[in-house]
Amino acid sequence: MIRSGSLALVIGAILISPVSAASDLVARGDYLVNGILTCGNCHTPKGPSGEITDKAFSGGASWDEPPFKVTASNITQDKETGIGNYTDAQLRQLLRKGIKRNGAPVAMIMPSGFYEIMTERDLDAVIAYLRTIKPIKNAVPDPIYRMVQRHPVPPGGDSAYTEAMLGDKVQQGFYLTTIAHCMECHTPMGPQGREFATRLGAGGGKFPGPWGVSVSRNISSSKTNGIGGWTDDEIKRAITQGVSKDGSKLNPPMGFHYYATVSAADLDAIVAYLRTVPPKE
Ligand code: HEC
Ligand code: HEC
Structure with a gap:
């Protein structure tokens, strides 16, 4: 009994694993x-x-x-x-x-x-x-x-990126903010395209829609103009609930309700990376 039971387990594992991997x-x-x-x-x-x-x-x-x-x-x-x-x-x-x-x-x-x-x-x-x-x-x-x-x-x-690179929290945060294209919206457009090298995270992008025109904000680590003076929870609330530090509601097109499903570990990594974005005034 025991032997056939464990054999069934082994066969079960062989049969199930490709399916569960998919x-x-x-x-x-x-x-x-x-x-x-x-x-x-x-x-x-x-x-x-x-x-x-x-x-x-x-x-x-x-x-x-x-x-x-x-x-x-x-x-x-x-x-x-x-x-x-x-x-x-x-x-x-x-x-x-x-x-x-x-x-x-x-x-x-x-x-x-x-x-x-x-x-x-x-x-x-x-x-x-x-x-x-x-x-x-x-x-x-x-x-x-x-x-x-x-x-x-x-x-x-x-x-x-390789899986190994994602083992580092700041790198993981950079990876996530990149695939989320945060900085595409949050970096101003210059004559040669987005000014990633000099104005990363400085805000200023304009987004018209039924809500009016929203202007992306400074999300660099500047303590005065950016989010450098915010707590981790305030930053996470802005991303996942669309509420700014002062409690005011943020407008689209940022996809707050999508970001609401991001895991706690991934949000931690995003915040860790944002803290490393050099201040822009
Ligand atoms: C900022 C808006 C935006 C986001 C975010 C976006 N897309 Fe797109 N995508 C577009 C637009 C606009 C087009 C059509 C562009 C064109 O016709 O040249 C497009 C085209 C495509 C196409 C080509 C289909 C075809 O017509 O041949 C695919 C596939 C696609 N997107 C998948 C995705 C997937 C998957 C994601 C998320 C990982 C995604 N897109 C995120 C705006 C977006
Ligand atoms: C499609 C464009 C777009 C994308 C993508 C986007 N944002 Fe935003 N974000 C905005 C705009 C526009 C605002 C300002 C909305 C308003 O003023 O009502 C904003 C506001 C914010 C705020 C609030 C700042 C403040 O001062 O209140 C934070 C923080 C923020 N975004 C971080 C992020 C992060 C992190 C990501 C990626 C995970 C991201 N954003 C992706 C457009 C975008």
């Missing part, structure tokens, strides 16, 4: 896509009362700016109007390098340059999760490109 990957992708990566903040349609969750990922916000007029794609598994025909290799190329299946560079509002840093495992996880999104038929308008789309990569984000 479901672990999907769970990790779900955590990333519906959390720190805020993919739905752009790709899910919004109605008067917020995101239309039963149409999640079926095509979202539009932008009409000097470089492009684009709508965030349908990224459900629909073959005709979504990304069901992308192979995994094509998705990797799109996410990391910003090259679409048809070979065209994606509009630079899609933050692919911030995903170059993504670990192999996290990239696999995101793709595994995207494969589980139910197909929804919804054709979005074709993009109009008014200039060649660049693929800006933030400093320090130009190659894939």
Whole structure:
């Protein structure tokens, strides 16, 4: 009895492990896509009362700016109007390098340059999760490109991180704030693009929407103009609940409700990294 019982356990373990490895990957992708990566903040349609969750990922916000007029794609598994025909290799190329299946560079509002840093495992996880999104038929308008789309990569984000690098808390925080593209919004735009080298985290980006125009704030470690004088809890509350230090409510487009799902350890790492961002006045 004992022998056959333990044999069953061994067989069970052999049978279960590949399946649970795959479901672990999907769970990790779900955590990333519906959390720190805020993919739905752009790709899910919004109605008067917020995101239309039963149409999640079926095509979202539009932008009409000097470089492009684009709508965030349908990224459900629909073959005709979504990304069901992308192979995994094509998705990797799109996410990391910003090259679409048809070979065209994606509009630079899609933050692919911030995903170059993504670990192999996290990239696999995101793709595994995207494969589980139910197909929804919804054709979005074709993009109009008014200039060649660049693929800006933030400093320090130009190659894939390894799992070992994530063992260091500040590096882990840098990784997370990069894939969350925090600094894309929080760094002012200069004539050559975002001024990451000189004005990282200084704020000043303008975001028009139904809420009016919100201006991204200084999140450098400056004690006077940034968040250097805030407690860890105040910083976490701003990120996950959209409440500033003085208790006032913050406006979109920052995806507070996505960040609300970020784990305590990941939030700690983000705060640890933000404390190292040199002060900007
Ligand atoms: C800031 C807004 C924004 C965020 C955040 C964003 N995207 Fe996009 N994405 C876009 C836009 C806009 C396009 C369409 C650009 C174009 O047509 O050139 C796009 C295009 C794509 C495409 C190409 C589909 C096609 O039409 O060929 C895929 C796949 C994609 N995004 C997946 C994702 C995933 C996965 C995430 C999260 C990791 C994400 N996006 C985050 C705005 C965003
Ligand atoms: C899509 C653009 C965008 C992204 C991405 C973004 N933010 Fe923001 N953030 C803003 C804007 C705009 C505001 C100001 C909103 C307002 O004034 O109502 C803001 C406000 C804040 C505040 C409050 C500052 C204050 O003085 O009240 C903090 C802290 C912050 N962001 C940190 C982050 C971090 C950390 C990330 C990444 C995890 C991030 N943001 C991602 C646009 C963004």
